[in-house]
Amino acid sequence: MRKSPLVAFGAVAALAVxxxxxxxxxxxxxxxxxxxxxxxxxxxxxxGGYTGQVSYGHAAFFGVGAYTSAIMVKSGFSPAAAWWGLLxxxxxxxxxxxxxxxxxxxxxxxxFSLSILALSEVLRLVAVNWKDLTNGAEGILYxxxxxxxxxxxxxxxxxxxxxxxTIRAVMRSKLGFYFLAIREDQDCAExxxxxxxxxxxxSLLISAFFTGVAGAFYMNYMGFIDPGIVFxxxxxxxxxxxxxxxxxxxxxxxxAVGAVLYILMSEAFRVFLKSGHLLFFGILIIVxxxxxxxxxVGTLREKxxxxxxxxxxxxxxxxxx
Amino acid sequence: xSLLELRGVSKRFGGLQAVGxxxxxxxxxEILGLIGPNGAGKTTIFNLIxxxxxxxAGAIFFKGERIDGxxxxxxxxxxxxxxxxxxxxxxRLTVLENVMVSAFSKTNHRGEASRIxxxxxxxxxxxxxxDRLAGSLPLGMRKRLEMARALATKPDLLLLDENFAGLNxxxxxxxxxxxxxxxxxxxxxxxxxxxxxxxMSISQRLLCVCYGEKISEGSPAEVANDPRVVEAYLGVAHA
Amino acid sequence: MSPQVAGQIELLGQVLISGILLGGLYALIGLGMSLxxxxxxxxxxxxxxxxxxxxxxxxxxxxxAKVDPYVSLVVVCPAMFLLGVAIQKFLITPVMNADSILxxxxxxxxxxxxxxxxxxxxxxxxxxxxxxPVSYASKTIYWDVKMGGQTISLSFSYPxxxxxxxxxxxxAALFVFLGMTDTGRMIRATSxxxxxxxxxxxxxxxxxxxxxxLGAALVGAAGALLDPVYYLYPQIGGPFTSKAFVIxxxxxxxxxxxxxxxxxxxxxxxxxxxxxxxxxxxDAFGFIIFVLVLIFLPKGLLGKGRA
Numbered sequence: 001m002r003k004s005p006l007v008a009f010g011a012v013a014a015l016a017v018x019x020x021x022x023x024x025x026x027x028x029x030x031x032x033x034x035x036x037x038x039x040x041x042x043x044x045x046x047x048g049g050y051t052g053q054v055s056y057g058h059a060a061f062f063g064v065g066a067y068t069s070a071i072m073v074k075s076g077f078s079p080a081a082a083w084w085g086l087l088x089x090x091x092x093x094x095x096x097x098x099x100x101x102x103x104x105x106x107x108x109x110x111x112f113s114l115s116i117l118a119l120s121e122v123l124r125l126v127a128v129n130w131k132d133l134t135n136g137a138e139g140i141l142y143x144x145x146x147x148x149x150x151x152x153x154x155x156x157x158x159x160x161x162x163x164x165x166t167i168r169a170v171m172r173s174k175l176g177f178y179f180l181a182i183r184e185d186q187d188c189a190e191x192x193x194x195x196x197x198x199x200x201x202x203s204l205l206i207s208a209f210f211t212g213v214a215g216a217f218y219m220n221y222m223g224f225i226d227p228g229i230v231f232x233x234x235x236x237x238x239x240x241x242x243x244x245x246x247x248x249x250x251x252x253x254x255x256a257v258g259a260v261l262y263i264l265m266s267e268a269f270r271v272f273l274k275s276g277h278l279l280f281f282g283i284l285i286i287v288x289x290x291x292x293x294x295x296x297v298g299t300l301r302e303k304x305x306x307x308x309x310x311x312x313x314x315x316x317x318x319x320x321x
Numbered sequence: 322x323s324l325l326e327l328r329g330v331s332k333r334f335g336g337l338q339a340v341g342x343x344x345x346x347x348x349x350x351e352i353l354g355l356i357g358p359n360g361a362g363k364t365t366i367f368n369l370i371x372x373x374x375x376x377x378a379g380a381i382f383f384k385g386e387r388i389d390g391x392x393x394x395x396x397x398x399x400x401x402x403x404x405x406x407x408x409x410x411x412x413r414l415t416v417l418e419n420v421m422v423s424a425f426s427k428t429n430h431r432g433e434a435s436r437i438x439x440x441x442x443x444x445x446x447x448x449x450x451x452d453r454l455a456g457s458l459p460l461g462m463r464k465r466l467e468m469a470r471a472l473a474t475k476p477d478l479l480l481l482d483e484n485f486a487g488l489n490x491x492x493x494x495x496x497x498x499x500x501x502x503x504x505x506x507x508x509x510x511x512x513x514x515x516x517x518x519x520x521m522s523i524s525q526r527l528l529c530v531c532y533g534e535k536i537s538e539g540s541p542a543e544v545a546n547d548p549r550v551v552e553a554y555l556g557v558a559h560a
Numbered sequence: 561m562s563p564q565v566a567g568q569i570e571l572l573g574q575v576l577i578s579g580i581l582l583g584g585l586y587a588l589i590g591l592g593m594s595l596x597x598x599x600x601x602x603x604x605x606x607x608x609x610x611x612x613x614x615x616x617x618x619x620x621x622x623x624x625a626k627v628d629p630y631v632s633l634v635v636v637c638p639a640m641f642l643l644g645v646a647i648q649k650f651l652i653t654p655v656m657n658a659d660s661i662l663x664x665x666x667x668x669x670x671x672x673x674x675x676x677x678x679x680x681x682x683x684x685x686x687x688x689x690x691x692x693p694v695s696y697a698s699k700t701i702y703w704d705v706k707m708g709g710q711t712i713s714l715s716f717s718y719p720x721x722x723x724x725x726x727x728x729x730x731x732a733a734l735f736v737f738l739g740m741t742d743t744g745r746m747i748r749a750t751s752x753x754x755x756x757x758x759x760x761x762x763x764x765x766x767x768x769x770x771x772x773x774l775g776a777a778l779v780g781a782a783g784a785l786l787d788p789v790y791y792l793y794p795q796i797g798g799p800f801t802s803k804a805f806v807i808x809x810x811x812x813x814x815x816x817x818x819x820x821x822x823x824x825x826x827x828x829x830x831x832x833x834x835x836x837x838x839x840x841x842x843d844a845f846g847f848i849i850f851v852l853v854l855i856f857l858p859k860g861l862l863g864k865g866r867a
Contacts, residue, residue, distance in 0.1 A: 049661060052661075052662075052663055103855065104851075106855050107854055109664060110602070111809075113664065114603060114805055114850075115850070115851050115854055117802075118802070118806075119847065121847055122844045122847045125840070125841055125843060125844045128840065129841060173431065174429050174430075177421055177422045177425055177434075178422065178425065180411065180414055180422075181414070184412055184413060185412075187373070187393075187409065188411065190394050191373070191393045191394070192394075192397060192426065192470060193394050193397035194394050195392070195394045195395075196394070234798075238671055241662075245662060245668075249662045276679040276680070276682045276683035277679075278675050278679045279675070279680060279682075279683060281675060282673070282674070282676035282679060285671060285675065286651060286669060286672040286673065289660075289669045289672065290654055290655055290658075290669075293658055293659070293662075294660065294661060
């Protein structure tokens, strides 16, 4: 355990050198997308994997982050580089998260999932219809600040790194213990002195913040958004779940593994099957749930833990001894 | 001032009166046993005290303050902990992590939480199970984990809900010893138990409920010989 | 009465009529979802996609063999029943009791099934909007009402009227089936308490197959009935899945009469909202009602659903 911060630091340092060695813009673009999805997967995993609150509506926070940054640039509040936009996008997404959480956390289980889905769809409709603010379905377009992909690569790498370290620190603190307790048994958590509504909200706030930052980064990087892209149920909300599940929910490495595979597959499918590429993700969701419900990292860890457990059982004392 | 006092507490579920006009007190340092046939409303009384649901009528006082209407976590923080009859281990966490969760109600520091948790684990003699996943524990250990977790919240009053049910004789003896030890450390205890031998030997005072109402209260010997109690358990013919 | 007032009344009447007719179809969609939710305690997020499959089946039967959509119901409903049984048996049942860190795996599974269905349609049938050009597509029946010296003319779309009538018949048939037949009683028993039902000797596994099949057949019927009045395209399922869960929650989870009420309420809300408030936010009304009902009336409008 002690080694892991060093390993992570080394990994980030090694990754930071990549743009100096690779100049192929396509490869760099893929890497930018991978880290964007690492960021998104981490964010979803905190609420869904660690806290057990499965959200089908995280596109709401991605969209709010993206539009915040876009509107700030368009209205002259912030330069196109929009560093303020990243922070503001995250903060506004967290604010929206606190409102959605205040409403939806009255409900449990699938009813929470559906209510947050419903409200994220309402936000999408607002983005389509409030033309003065969002330019409606036509979307918002501007010229990205940097020509070089490398700049974006470093930014998104840093964001993914910060989110990783933050969530890791959270999960090692009191908050993390409380999140896990809420996931395992909400009634029990409550009777052990945990204000479950408050701590679910904390988890959602952190999760929404990073999702909003990711949305703002996406706007800055792509230079174009419309409501159908950033508030998309199938392309954002569901894919955030897929990335986490694929790698392994409630593991630190899971979202990263999931993001790499997701981007690779997404490119491959797009080449083979232009329009129906989501077909394979649908099949993938079914296959994961039936055969690898703990995801790749989770399954590997379980195998390893299983061995350890058997060893432990061999030496464990009898009950009551 | 009593540590805990129920004044005319009732709970209705639709047309069903689960608890009716329940009034009793627990003094600091006592062990009070709560007995009664299956379905008498014992666990409902715990759920009312613990804040799992509010009473339909009446008031509950803990350390002189009203606690009915508070949420379970607020009740817990005032120093009132409980165990569950149907055990609720946090299955994918280890024993140590389970107990640390409740220790965090007393501290924000991981190290301190771990220290409190280890103390509670030692107190309940679970050291050798410390790193096992709670979901993989045998029933006896799950029941003990319930106690360890409750202890780690450093309660003044502990509600034990059938912590002896399903244990083998050796485990029963061990658990009696642990409950006594908890009591000696200054914790007041309210205990639900079906095993008469256990409850007679542990409790200083007994309270018998039937159909949600108090039918007898007094020393273990008085209550055990109360004809109404015998009738409640065995039917009229034996009274 | 002034002509302006009469015009207002005419508009309101027209809005109410189209709301109720649409609501009848919504009720059919909601009935299927509510059955599944009652028995399996899961939310079928592929419900709208199942409807899309039935719409395409009806479309191709009309295009290739000139089979009238109402006639094709006879084929579409049994076929959808089998598809539903297969989905339940081979996909959902295996993960019902699987251990996983993420709760509600079965719900996610239905999301995957929905994605597969809609993208298969996209692959095979392209993203083009299609419609079934039946001869009576725009046939309308008028009803003139004399009121305060003015004539108020109300129109009824013929295909909507037929669809509504068939929906009523199917709904009634479902009630008879659930109330009078052994299988129907077993479904209701399983819905109330699965464990007790299985202790009474009911093969609850088989009941879940039948229930999912019935749910698919009902939403399939709704799809076939929608064909003459609606466009179809591969992504049409999503919005209808949302409508289905809105309806179910309005009616109270697993509450069959509630689903009918929920369908009518949603039909009216959309119809009134799009005329009197804003067309752009038409779909938002359902969602907002949904969240409000979940929070303030968690047992549904009739107060008899999930506790």
